[in-house]
Amino acid sequence: MTFKLMIVDDSNIIRGKISRTLTQHRMEIVATAANGEDAIKQFSANQPDVVTMDLTMPRMDGLECIRKLRRMKPDLRILVVSALADKATAIQALKEGAQGFLCKPFSEDDLTDAMDELLGETHG
Amino acid sequence: MDEQQLRIFVDLVRQYFDRETGRLPEIGSPHLGDATALPIYDFTGVIGISGERQGCVYVTAYREMLRALLLQVGETDVADNNLCDLVGEVANTISGNARIHFGPNFMISVPIVVKGTAQAIQVPRNIKAYIIPLRWHKHEASLVVSLQ
Numbered sequence: 001m002t003f004k005l006m007i008v009d010d011s012n013i014i015r016g017k018i019s020r021t022l023t024q025h026r027m028e029i030v031a032t033a034a035n036g037e038d039a040i041k042q043f044s045a046n047q048p049d050v051v052t053m054d055l056t057m058p059r060m061d062g063l064e065c066i067r068k069l070r071r072m073k074p075d076l077r078i079l080v081v082s083a084l085a086d087k088a089t090a091i092q093a094l095k096e097g098a099q100g101f102l103c104k105p106f107s108e109d110d111l112t113d114a115m116d117e118l119l120g121e122t123h124g
Numbered sequence: 125m126d127e128q129q130l131r132i133f134v135d136l137v138r139q140y141f142d143r144e145t146g147r148l149p150e151i152g153s154p155h156l157g158d159a160t161a162l163p164i165y166d167f168t169g170v171i172g173i174s175g176e177r178q179g180c181v182y183v184t185a186y187r188e189m190l191r192a193l194l195l196q197v198g199e200t201d202v203a204d205n206n207l208c209d210l211v212g213e214v215a216n217t218i219s220g221n222a223r224i225h226f227g228p229n230f231m232i233s234v235p236i237v238v239k240g241t242a243q244a245i246q247v248p249r250n251i252k253a254y255i256i257p258l259r260w261h262k263h264e265a266s267l268v269v270s271l272q
Contacts, residue, residue, distance in 0.1 A: 010234065011213045013206060016199055056216065058234050083220025088228040104217045105143040 003119070006031040008039040008065065009081065010057040014104070018052055018081065021108045022115060036060025037053035040068055048076075050118070053084040053087070053098065063096050070097035079118050081106065125271050130154050130254055131223045133181075133269050136218045141260055145196045154255030161247050163257075163266040166190075167207050167222050168238040168245060169215035175231035179271040181222075184213040189263030208237040218267065248272070 005027040007018050015032050023029060031046040033039035034059045043051075051069065055062035062080065069076055079100040080093045090101040100118040102110060134151055141149045157163075166186040190207040193214075199206060212235030219232045238245065245268070247253050253270035 011216075012209045013194070013197065013199055013213055017197060056220065056232060056234055071209050083217040084223055084228075084232075085221045086223035089223065104220065105140055107143060113235060 002026055002028050002124070003050050004028050004030045004046070004048045006033065006039065006042060006046060006049060006051045008033045008036070008057070009054040010034045010055075014054070014081070017108075018111065021111050022052075025112050025115065027115075036062065036065030036068075039065050040072075043069060043072060047073075050077045050079070050115075052079050052081050055080060055084050055093065063093060066093065066098055077118055079114055081111075104114045125252065125254060125269065129225075129271075130256070130269065132222060133218065133267060134243065134256055136221050136255060137258055137267055139221070140214060140217055141258075145193065145260070147260065149258040149260040152259070154254055154256045155269065157245055157253045157255040159253055160249065162245060162253055162268055163255060164238075164241050164245055166240065167211040169208075169212035170234070170236045170245060171215045171219040172233035173230065173271060174220070174233070176229040177226060177271050178248070179269075180245075180247055181215060181219045181232075181270075182220065182245055182268045183211055183265065184186065184245075184268070185211055185214075185265035186263055189260060189265055190265060193260050204239065209241055211235075212237045 007015050009015050031042035033042045037060045053062045078098040080098045082103045083104040085103045102114040165184045166187040170182040173179050191202045216235050225228050247270040251270050256267040
């Protein structure tokens with residue numbers, strides 16, 4: 001099964017790395033966004049199944065974006081990919097509705113493992 | 125900032141290069157910098173720090189290092205906009221990872237990227253700035269940490 005993925009990160013380099021890695025891992029990239037506001041617009045137009053979400057972004061940060069996306073699609077699967085490595089931030093992201101948290105810097109294996117865990121958990 | 129806190133940033137720099145490239149950087153002796161003559165190379169990514177600590181953290185690097193680093197992470201487009209993006213992301217990652225040690229009230233801004241050496245980086249004059257020189261793949265760069 002192929003999943004539709006939206007990548008949200010203000011870094012073009014990170015968006016590219018995630019895209020290259022997950023395209024080879026059951027993912028079709030249906031949208032990318034550089035901030036939360038753009039992600040909300042892209043979400044409505046492309047209806048992804050899965051989102052990778054940065055937290056520190058201009059205009060609308062990742063936590064606010066997660067809150068809004070969860071209201072739009074309660075069963076959306078969200079993997080936070082962030083440099084904010086403290087436990088409190090990870091817990092807050094999970095409370096807002098993310099199901100996984102991957103800390104930057106990450107390897108391709110780290111990303112595919114985190115995505116497998118995310119999809120495995122939600123599918124049982 | 126004390127020596128232990130400076131050591132945190134040294135370790136985070138090592139960790140960044142190790143995880144992204146599999147190759148550790150050589151770290152020079154961290155030292156106190158003169159606020160009027162801090163290092164600034166071809167591209168600089170600056171993160172403002174607020175909350176419990178105030179100041180800034182910046183990474184400054186030569187074009188050749190960033191090109192090599194980009195290729196290492198699998199990005200073949202080495203145009204200047206990607207070099208700017210990368211230096212900002214390095215600064216963001218190191219600063220964000222520092223929250224493991226400094227806690228969630230170590231608030232970081234989005235990166236501000238400066239291209240070229242014409243503009244000096246303004247660090248708070250009343251806060252000491254420490255320079256951590258590094259060399260990766262024979263290319264030099266510096267991390268500058270100026271925290272109250």
